[in-house]
Amino acid sequence: MPEVSTPPSARMPLAAADTYSLCPVFTILGVVFSGLMVLYPFYLLYVLGEAHKEVVAPFHCETSYGVWRIIHVSHLLLWSALLTLGVFCYPRRLERDAEYGEYLYMLMGFTITVPFDRILDARPSLFGYVRLSTSSLPFPLFFRPCVGADVFLKDHSLLMESLEGRKPGGYGATLAAEAAQTVAVAASVAATAIAAGDSASGGVAAAVAVVAPVVATAASVRLAASDGSSGGTGETVAAAQG
Known part of the structure; x- marks a missing residue:
C-alpha cells in the first residue's frame, strides 16, 4: 500500500514563539498625556494660582490658590475617565494557543479571543503595527509586536500554511x-x-x-x-x- 505523502507545510513548526511582547507606542502616549492632564488642575490651582480681577475700586488683580470651580472639576473627571480607560485597555501581550486554535490578545483589564479560522486578513500598518481583520469582531485589531511586524507576519503565514496542511479531507x-x-x-x-x-x-x-x-x-x-x-x-x- 503506498504511503500517504505529508505536505511540507504540515511538517513545519507552527511559529517561532508562543508569546509576543507588545510595544504599544500610541497607547503609551495616550496614557502619559491623560495622566498629565489629570495633574494639570492641581498644578494650576496649587502652584501657579489663578488671577481674579476685582470688579470694584481699586480694580486690582488678586491671585487665589486652591479655589475649585466647575470647569476644574469637569476637566478632572473627563481626563480621569480617559486615563482609566487607557490603562484598562493597555495591551500587554499576544499569545498563541495552538491547542484551542486561537490568538489571545491580552489587555490589562480583559482578553480578546481571535480564533484562527475567523482571521480574514493580516497585514502590516504604519509605525510597526499589524492590522488583523477577523469575522468575529466588528473592528480590526491593531498591535505592535516587539519582534517587528515582518517577523510576526512571517510566523502567522507559517501557522496558516501548517493548519491548511493538517486539515482533513473535507x-x-x-x-x-x-x-x-x-x-x-x-x-x-x-x-x-x-x-x-x-x-x-x-x-x-x-x-x-x-x-x-x-x-x-x-x-x-x-x-x-x-x-x-x-x-x-x-x-x-x-x-x-x-
Whole structure:
C-alpha cells in the first residue's frame, strides 16, 4: 500500500514563539498625556494660582490658590475617565494557543479571543503595527509586536500554511469515516447478540433488534457523505460496507 505523502507545510513548526511582547507606542502616549492632564488642575490651582480681577475700586488683580470651580472639576473627571480607560485597555501581550486554535490578545483589564479560522486578513500598518481583520469582531485589531511586524507576519503565514496542511479531507470524508465506524460497531454488536442468545433463532432475532437502529443511522450518515463529498468518499463508504 503506498504511503500517504505529508505536505511540507504540515511538517513545519507552527511559529517561532508562543508569546509576543507588545510595544504599544500610541497607547503609551495616550496614557502619559491623560495622566498629565489629570495633574494639570492641581498644578494650576496649587502652584501657579489663578488671577481674579476685582470688579470694584481699586480694580486690582488678586491671585487665589486652591479655589475649585466647575470647569476644574469637569476637566478632572473627563481626563480621569480617559486615563482609566487607557490603562484598562493597555495591551500587554499576544499569545498563541495552538491547542484551542486561537490568538489571545491580552489587555490589562480583559482578553480578546481571535480564533484562527475567523482571521480574514493580516497585514502590516504604519509605525510597526499589524492590522488583523477577523469575522468575529466588528473592528480590526491593531498591535505592535516587539519582534517587528515582518517577523510576526512571517510566523502567522507559517501557522496558516501548517493548519491548511493538517486539515482533513473535507466534510464528506469525515462522514464517510463515521459511517465506516458505525458499520463496524453494528457488526460487533450483532456478533455479541448472536453469541449471547439462548438458541440460534433467538440470537439472530436479538441481533436484528439491536443492529436495526444502528444500520439506519449508518445509512443516514452514508447518504450525507455521498451528498457532501466526491466520488472517492463514496468508494470509501462502499468499502466500509463490504
